[in-house]
Amino acid sequence: MSRLLDCAFERRFENGPLIRAVFALPTDEPNVTVLFGPSGSGKTTLLRCLAGLERPDKGFIRMDGEAWCETSSGLHLPPQKRSLGFVFQDGALFPHLSAAGNLAYPLHGIPRAERLGCVQAMVELLGLDGLEHRKPGELSGGQRQRVALGRALIRRPRLVLMDEPLTALDRPARDALRHDLRRVFREMAIPVLLVTHDRDEAILLGDRMLMMQDGEIQQDGPPAEVFTRPRTPALAEALGIGTVVKARVLGSEGGLVRLLAGTAELLAPDPGSGYPLGEWVHACIRGEGVAVEKDVNAHADSSPRNRVRATITGMERTGPLVRLHLDCGFPLEALVTTWACEDLALKAGDSVLAMIKATAIHLIPVM
Amino acid sequence: MDWQALALSLKLSLATMLVLVVLGMPLAYWLAFSKRRWKPIAEAIVALPLVLPPTVLGFYVLIALGPSSPLGAACERIFGHRLPFTFSGLLVASVLYSLPFAVQPFSAAFASVDNRILEASACSGAGRLKTFFRLVLPLSWAGVLTGLVLSFAHTLGEFGVVLMVGGNIPGSTRTVSIAIYDQVQSLDYAAAMRTSGLLLGISFVVLVLTYSLRKVRLFP
Structure with a gap:
């Protein structure tokens, strides 16, 4: 039997939208799948159906060949029987139990010494030393989410589901936990499905991304690919980046980072962390920050610092705007x-000069 | 002072409270979390003793437990004696009469536990019993305490039902409230004053203790 979480189900809300989910995730390799989409697109409902907290109206959910839900035969395993961990947006910690008590809660019927060992290992993994005896009310938001994560992982379930676990945190706590998440996911080697509407989070944490819109999974692929090549204009609008390309740091000067993306050199603002030479980053470029000039030999007398020669490989109309697909050493x-497009008489195959405002480039580290 | 009547009242109140812990908690849990369509009917039945005159309730219990009803006959076989005009009969009537005073606070307290906490428990693999004893009960202890005390105090002050079902047998069914009634009937106002004052004092102290305890926070 293939090691796979295999789902095809529907859930309809009274007078509400129809949520449809058809996808499969491999469960024999550690990987993080990001479920991305605007709010109201049905991400949380999908996650709750997987957890067994909600019942699909039609369809099935199978984990490694074992049916968790099958509406045709009326089978619906309760969450208790699904071997999963769930991290809620606000943690949903048990307020009367200490951090250690929360962590130990999912461990049933194992000897006390072993239970304490598991809790201690989790405390170390998540950097919660010294906080074991604090109640959730005495922990910071970031610490609470770490406990919630530990509680979801401690049983070593077959699947971990996370519903926007970082959304409720302030910026520094979010950044710190984001980096730790990646490490923890790797160490635990449990497949994770993470719901988010934060682009940085999707690119940073996701090995794979399911883009959800209007209750359906519209696109499935590595995050950088989904962001760069949305299947439809509506998706492009929802995703809202334009380009995501892997680039290498060549150096940094005066608050700017010099990058090599494909064969093109780019300048981007340094977000402050000081990228070491040779490090890989994801460069995210907003489409509105890119202008084109017909004269490829135009002088550098305009403000955009990045000027690269490019070929138009495709054009797409979206309302009053045109999305140009360019090849400038990278897509x-x-x-x-x-x-502007008509004025310049742009068409596919034309050579142009692409000008990218440095401020339109946003860097996310590759981990 | 009729100490025998006071002791009997306290014994009846405690017994009623204990029976309501055992029977009332599962019922309250069901009322708090069930999504059955006929739940309002169950809720109404539980609340009936709040609005019915004690004489009506007492009358029905008397009939139901009497030797001519199948239930009464069955009880007679199990207990070896008739229930009406005995302590056991009194206990059955008290439990019914105080049911809403325990079940309603229990149920409201259980229902006020954040649903996500229950979901988090289910996703942690915990069954219903573990969820109840480790989470629901500790998180709703103030409401549970209120229910216990209210059912205790309400039984302590019961009169109509006791008179209907228990009569007035010293040491067996003659409770404090009946004793006060007797004292007034026999124009012994001084004794009635003392007994009433004692009952008032006990009830007041129990309630003050309860409301102070409710303020104690078990967790920050």
Whole structure:
């Protein structure tokens, strides 16, 4: 039997949208799948159906060949029988139990010494030393989410589901936990399905991304690919980046980072962490920050610092705007007005000069 | 002072409270979390003693436990004696009469436990019993305490039902409230004053203790 979480189900809300989920995730390799989409797109419902907290109206959920839910035969395993961990947006810790008590809660029927060992290992893994006896009310938001994560992982379940676990945190706590998440996921080697509407989180944490919109999974692929090449204009709008490309740091000067993306050199603002030479980063470029010039030999008398020669490989109209697909040593998206496009008589195959504002480039480390 | 009547009242109140812990908690849990369509009917039945005159309730219990009803006959076989006009009969009537005073606070307290906490427990693999004893009960202890004390105090002050079902047998069914009634009937106002004062004092102290305890926070 293939090691797979295999789902195809529907859930309809009264007078509400229809949520449809058809996908499969391998469960024999550690991987993080991000479920990304705007709020109201049905991400949380999908997650709750997987957990058994909600009942699909139609379809099935199978884990490694074992049916968790099968509406045709009326089978619906309760969450208790599904071997999973669930991290809620606000943690949902048990307020009267200490951090250690919360961590130990899912461990049933194992000897006390072993239980304490598991809790201690989790405390070390999540950096909760010294906080074991504190109640949730005495912990910071970030610490609470760490406990919630530990509680979901401690049984070593077959699947961990996370519903926007970082959304409720302030910026520094979010950044710190985000980096730790990746490490913890790797160490635990448990497949994770993580719901988020944060692009950075999706790119940083996801090995794979399911893009959800209007209750359906619209695109499935590595995050950088989904962000760079959305299947439809509506998706592009929801994703809202344009280009995500892997680039290498060549150096940094005056608060700017010099990058090599494909064959093109780019300058981008340093977000402050000081990227070491040779490190890989994801460069995210907003389509509105890219302009094109017909004259490839135009002088550098305009403000955009990044000027690269490019070929137009495709064009797509989205309302008053045109999405240009360019090849400039890496695939690049530019968003220009229909008017400008007609004025310059742009067409596929044209050579142009692409100008990218440094401030339109946003860097996310590759981990 | 009729110490025998006071002791009997306290014994009846404690016994009623204990029976309501055993029977009332599962019932309250069911009322708090069930999604059955006929739940309102069950809720109404539980609440009936709040609005019915004690004489009506007492009358029905008397009939139901009497030797001519199948239930009464069955009880007679099990207990070896008739239930009406005995302590056991009194206990059955008290439990019914005080049911809403225990079940309603229990149920409200259980229902007020954050649903996500229950979901988190289910996703941690915990069954219903573990969820109840480790989470629901500790998190709703104030409401449970209120229910216990209210049922205790309510039984202590019971009069109509006792008179209907228990009569007035010293040491067996003659409770404090009946004793006070007797004292007034026999124009012994001084004794009635003392007994009433004692009952008032006990009830007041129990309630004050309860409401102070409710303020104690078990967790920050």
